Amino acid sequence: MKVKVKAKHKLKSYLRWDMLYILDKIDQGGEYSNVVLDRYIQNSKRDQRDIDLLVRVVYGSVQRRKTLDFLIEPYIQGKKVDSWVRSLLRMSVFQMVYLDRIPNYAIVDDAVTIAKTNGHQGLGKFVNGVLRQFMRHPLRSIxxxxxxxxxxxxxxxxxxxxxxxxxxxxxxxxxxxxxxxLNEEPLISVRINPLKITQKQAIDWFNLRGTPVEGSPISSFGLRFEKKTPIHSDLFKEGALTIQDESSMLVAPLGQLKGHEKVLDACAAPGGKATHIASLLDNGHLWALDISKRKLKILSDHLDRMNLSDRVTLHATDALKYSPDFQDLFDVIYLDAPCSGTGLMRRKPEIKYRKDQTSIDSLCQIQDQLLEKAASLLKPGGRLIYSTCSLVYEENEYQVQSFLKKHSNFKIDPVKEEEGVPKKLLTEEGYIRVWPQVYHTDGFFISRFIKSKD
Structure with missing residues (x-):
């Protein structure tokens, strides 16, 4: 979106201008909504009530984008509309349809002012006309x-x-x-650091301070918060907690670590699983790889905060090019592979409109190569845990089947209910497949291989 100088000054106090600016970053800048919103919240001087409304409207406008376009279309009548104007119309109609505490006149007034100021007088009239027509007519029937x-x-x-x-x-x-x-508001999920606190102790700590919290129904390491994030709490600052979705908390325990192992996390950033793995080691060690130096810096900060840095060696490298500087192979390898992210569509709703079969085919090739590399670095008798935050079968079950056909020295090590995984999440083959609607978590897939000792 091209921002006019006068708009930058005149509209800076308008909350809906901030909403539009963020939506443009997502729709045209290709950024993820959760990342842009986190950045905005950290730097904003607005009060919590305004921030809550902004988050609701931005998320809602992205989540409901296709529905909103369907509702608006009769009043645009095929006219060519700039992307930022379409975003302005979407967010205005979202507020009219899905929120009930904001008077329509306030929504229209702000939208017209924004259109005139960052566009021109005629654009203001166009936006005014579209929104007033929309208000006069019943909703288009889906x-x-x-x-x-x-x-x-x-x-x-x-x-x-x-x-x-x-x-x-x-x-x-x-x-x-x-x-x-996929249109539900995602819960805030937090994992305990078992070296510092138990799940029950953490729940008691927050209850004592009047913060609503409950234990995760799928992980004994997890906590759920509906509204208030605990990142400003003393427990978080002291390294007793870290942000991580409940589904991905299932990964680290599947290595069945005794504490002494040499472990590889082949795609480690942003670090939720890496810090979890490190907390389960004692005199063992974790080598954590990622291609992004920026993301590894974030992981490094989390390791410092959680007092786990001495258990982990970080390498900014492509896992496909990695060669360990020691002769022994790894006891356990975790491969949380790059994927389509279709399990994250609640948290990153723009994924619903960005992915296609071609992009998934490309990712499947990368996953295949990473599995081949991981297989070569695992010692006989070792475990390989393969996971994705995808729900697409080509990236998961079919990828596993393809790998097994090429590697007769590997077999599936089925995950069992006795390991603390709810039965609803287990497939007949012994994989974990998490559908978001079952426990209101991110979607996820995990499989565990074991390499024969022969």
Missing amino acids: ELIKDPIKRLAITYSIDDWLVEYFSKHLSEESLELFLAS
Whole structure:
């Protein structure tokens, strides 16, 4: 979005101008909503009430983008509309349809002022006309769409191809529950550092201070917060807690670490799993790799905060090019592979519109190469834990099957309910597949291989 000088000065006090600016960063700048919002919140001087509204509108406008376009379209009538103006219309209509405490006149007044100031007088009239027409007419009926795939895609605001894809793997009822879950507000998930505190001690600590919290239903390391993030708490500052989604908390314990092992985390950043692995070691050691120096710096800071730095060696390198500076192979390797991120569509709703089959095919090739590399670095009898935050079968089950066909010296080491994993998350093959609608977490996939000793 090209920002006019007068807009920068005149609109700086407008909360809805901030909303639009952030939406443009997401839609046109290609950034992730959670990252842009975190950055805004850290630097904002606005009060908490304004920040809460901004987060709700930004997330909602991205989550419901396809639905909003469907509702707005009759009033645009095929006119060419700049991307920032379309974002302005989306966020205005989102507030009218999905929020009930804001008067429509306030929404329209701000939208018209923003359009005139960053555009021109005619643009202000156009925005005013579209929004006032929208207010005068009943909502366009989605139920009249005959094609069931298109109807679901617009109802739940997701690309058609993803609806069609998941309809092949889920029942009609499960598909709707899954799609609906993608528009839920994500919970704030936190993992304890078991070297400093237990789950019960952490829950008691927050309850004593009047902060609502509950234990994770899928991980004994996890805590759930509905609203207030605990990152400003003393427990977080002291390294007793770290931010991590509950699904990914399932990964580290699957290595069945005794504490003395040589462990590799092949794709370590941003570090939730790496710090978890490190906390389960004693006189063992973790080698953590990532291609991004910036992300490794964040991981390094978390390790320092949690007093785990002496257990971990960081390497800024591509795992495919990594060669250990010692002769022994690794006892356990964790490969949390680059993926489509389709399990994160609640937390990063823009993923619903950015992915296609071609991009997934490219990722599958990278995953295949990383599995080959990991296999070569694992000692006989060792465990390889492969995980993704994807729900696409080509990146998960099919990838595992392909790997096993090429490696007769590897077999699946089935994950069992006795390991503390809820039965609902276990597949017949012994994989973990987490659908977001089941426990209101991120979607996730985990499989565990064991390398034969022969």
